[in-house]
Amino acid sequence: MATPALSVEQQIKLLEDARTLVLNDANYYQQILQGILPIIDPVGRAEPQRSEAGKVELRRWGADFLAETFASPSVQAQQKETLCLIILEMLKTMIENPSEDNAVIKSVVQTAASIYPLVFRWIINNSYDTSTWERMQAIKTRILRIWDTAAAGVRMCCIKFAQRVVLAQTVGPDADPRRGDPMEVNLGMVPLNHPLLTPRNLEAEASGLLDRMLSIFQESISDAVLVDATLNSLSILIRTRPQVANRILNVILNFNPLKQANSPMTPKLRVMVKSMEKTTRLLLVDVNKRDPQNPLAGRIQQYVERMMRSRNEIFDEASRKRGPPEPTNGLDAAKRQKLGGPVPAPVPKFHVPPLAPGPHTIAQLFTVTTDEGLKAFDVSLLNEDLVVKIGISILQKLNADTLKQAVGGIRQRYDSLKAVQLEVLNPATAPLGIEEDDDEYEPDFYGAEDTEQILNKLDSAPSIVEKVIEAPDMAPTSFVLPPPPAMTTEEVAQIGQGTVTRVFGVMQTLEEPAKKTKAGLNRLAASSCDRDDWITIITRLATRSVAGLEELDGNIKPEVNSVVPASLSNTIRESLHLYVLEDFRKRIDIAVAWLCEEWYNDKVQMKLGEEAVLHYERWVVKVLDGILPYLDGRDKVLTRFLSEIPSLSLEVLGRVKALCRDPAMVNLALTSLLYLVMMRPPVREVALDAVEDIWDTYDDAKPIAAKYLTKWRPGFAERLKEGGEEKKTNGVAVPV
Numbered sequence: 001m002a003t004p005a006l007s008v009e010q011q012i013k014l015l016e017d018a019r020t021l022v023l024n025d026a027n028y029y030q031q032i033l034q035g036i037l038p039i040i041d042p043v044g045r046a047e048p049q050r051s052e053a054g055k056v057e058l059r060r061w062g063a064d065f066l067a068e069t070f071a072s073p074s075v076q077a078q079q080k081e082t083l084c085l086i087i088l089e090m091l092k093t094m095i096e097n098p099s100e101d102n103a104v105i106k107s108v109v110q111t112a113a114s115i116y117p118l119v120f121r122w123i124i125n126n127s128y129d130t131s132t133w134e135r136m137q138a139i140k141t142r143i144l145r146i147w148d149t150a151a152a153g154v155r156m157c158c159i160k161f162a163q164r165v166v167l168a169q170t171v172g173p174d175a176d177p178r179r180g181d182p183m184e185v186n187l188g189m190v191p192l193n194h195p196l197l198t199p200r201n202l203e204a205e206a207s208g209l210l211d212r213m214l215s216i217f218q219e220s221i222s223d224a225v226l227v228d229a230t231l232n233s234l235s236i237l238i239r240t241r242p243q244v245a246n247r248i249l250n251v252i253l254n255f256n257p258l259k260q261a262n263s264p265m266t267p268k269l270r271v272m273v274k275s276m277e278k279t280t281r282l283l284l285v286d287v288n289k290r291d292p293q294n295p296l297a298g299r300i301q302q303y304v305e306r307m308m309r310s311r312n313e314i315f316d317e318a319s320r321k322r323g324p325p326e327p328t329n330g331l332d333a334a335k336r337q338k339l340g341g342p343v344p345a346p347v348p349k350f351h352v353p354p355l356a357p358g359p360h361t362i363a364q365l366f367t368v369t370t371d372e373g374l375k376a377f378d379v380s381l382l383n384e385d386l387v388v389k390i391g392i393s394i395l396q397k398l399n400a401d402t403l404k405q406a407v408g409g410i411r412q413r414y415d416s417l418k419a420v421q422l423e424v425l426n427p428a429t430a431p432l433g434i435e436e437d438d439d440e441y442e443p444d445f446y447g448a449e450d451t452e453q454i455l456n457k458l459d460s461a462p463s464i465v466e467k468v469i470e471a472p473d474m475a476p477t478s479f480v481l482p483p484p485p486a487m488t489t490e491e492v493a494q495i496g497q498g499t500v501t502r503v504f505g506v507m508q509t510l511e512e513p514a515k516k517t518k519a520g521l522n523r524l525a526a527s528s529c530d531r532d533d534w535i536t537i538i539t540r541l542a543t544r545s546v547a548g549l550e551e552l553d554g555n556i557k558p559e560v561n562s563v564v565p566a567s568l569s570n571t572i573r574e575s576l577h578l579y580v581l582e583d584f585r586k587r588i589d590i591a592v593a594w595l596c597e598e599w600y601n602d603k604v605q606m607k608l609g610e611e612a613v614l615h616y617e618r619w620v621v622k623v624l625d626g627i628l629p630y631l632d633g634r635d636k637v638l639t640r641f642l643s644e645i646p647s648l649s650l651e652v653l654g655r656v657k658a659l660c661r662d663p664a665m666v667n668l669a670l671t672s673l674l675y676l677v678m679m680r681p682p683v684r685e686v687a688l689d690a691v692e693d694i695w696d697t698y699d700d701a702k703p704i705a706a707k708y709l710t711k712w713r714p715g716f717a718e719r720l721k722e723g724g725e726e727k728k729t730n731g732v733a734v735p736v
Helices: 008-024 026-036 052-071 077-095 102-125 130-146 152-168 199-217 224-240 242-253 267-290 297-315 317-322 333-339 362-366 372-376 384-397 400-422 451-460 489-509 531-544 568-582 588-608 616-630 637-644 650-661 663-679 681-697 699-712 714-723
Strands: none
Touching: 008 026, 008 052, 026 052, 026 077, 052 077, 052 102, 077 102, 077 130, 102 130, 102 152, 130 152, 152 199, 152 224, 199 224, 199 242, 224 242, 224 267, 242 267, 242 297, 267 297, 362 400, 489 531, 489 568, 531 568, 531 588, 568 588, 568 616, 588 616, 588 637, 616 637, 616 650, 637 650, 637 663, 650 663, 650 681, 663 681, 663 699, 681 699, 699 714
């Protein structure tokens, strides 16, 4: 019994399952693709009984799957190159069918745009495969023929296909795997004697296609979709093909996307013009951002500015004709005088109600809210730090006018309380012997008193001043902040370290001087506000800030490796040391300047007094110890450092001699010492002693050391002759 045929819906469901499989694992693409091709066959040889509608549905799905496959980044380029050879015949059949569905044609053109560089690369390396190139040429011819007559969606894909053809058939950068695009294809890869590909013809075809793409800017085309698609395709050509970039930009700069705005402005036309203008502007801005020094940068900037002004004039014309909107709540205050209307007084934003009669506390005086809930809240329950943070936040966000009105309201309250305090009874007119709170007092019932009675009552009555209840004195007084708490030694050191860190942070933001100027010894230490001046300030803070104030331990010169007590100067020295070692090759001049200041300070201190704390020797050895492990045989930093520091000791030369333990560093150590011999006569003998010590100690260094000693120490050759033997090391005879 024959197996019943599956419906189109069932087949598409199975195809979707296969698509899900390859999306999860790209290794199955080749197997799934070969199994899908018979099902989506445009001729329908697999199932002749299938309806035409069913065939179209399957072809749509198949074309979309092919476009997705060759545009997917998860599929390797080598795998795509193999798969594209399998589908060429099917693509050719679909594209050449005059009655093919537009959705199928669109996906086929997308697939062709993705595989054209792959086929082009295949033909470059396999010139015998004539049939594959003929199929690709037939597909290309058909796409270029339907470019101007197809639907808008198909024409967009044709523009993309033309862009890929221009990219492949023009000279570009060589393939370089380090750029992340090992499958780069361009005309420069085609051999001159290729039997199928002629570079001259291919380049001419690419130039013609580029002109055809640019022709859209010279025609009265109102389809913004095609213009935007062309601009987006040209952006890649401008970036990857510099030889045609100026040609493209000149055409775009002569294009006016706002030209159609002169016609009656419909909503559709408005959207289209805005889209073309924005795409053009963004493309040109991106070109200037990528290459600000390009020869057309000035024209591009002028074009963009002119376009933005024109856009504002066109699309903002309606609002400008209507003028500013009228006020909705009555007449505007600025027009009151012209219209004759009275200008209302400004309503206060904040009102402080006056205090009711009676005694009041300080809290009531400064309470400006009318909310009873807030009045009842006890602020003392909150933490002091939280109250301070809340207060600072409120003051930062508070309006200045509101604050002024609140202060003015409290000032009025204070003035009213002050006036009430001054209202006391006048003792000359008040009745004597009568209490103020006696409600039964009737002055008409008392007879007149003579002078003697009045004097007796005055003697026995208490003073009226004692009965006056004085209001609390609320006169403003001066406020003094409490003194800060005493700081421990550790806190002082920590704060000092933070200060030094901020000082070096400022140095990181300064620029290096554009030109080194030599003003001599009479120059100012910091006159140009650059990094060198800041370095000078820092080094002098380290060397001179506490000079002569340091405590001695009984020795004039401390040991190099001794522990130095923490101080601001030593903290700056440590920071300078770390700053130099971070990039000692570029900052060796900073190290030399710093050590020169240290040496000068040591000399001044030794001259001023018999006892002094010396720092130069310790820090020059420490800097040298930090540099030596990172040197190689070709470095010149060591030679420069030894030649520019003001003083050389035996310990410094001992560090240089120790470099000869590594055979690769022998030449560097001896060359540096030879430079000292030649250019610093005061240390010539000490440097020659170091070279002779190297000759005695290290066998790998004997040939070079003997050569230098023979030239600069004539007695060295005589001593060898007196020894009666010719010194040989590593099979090389030493000249004597």
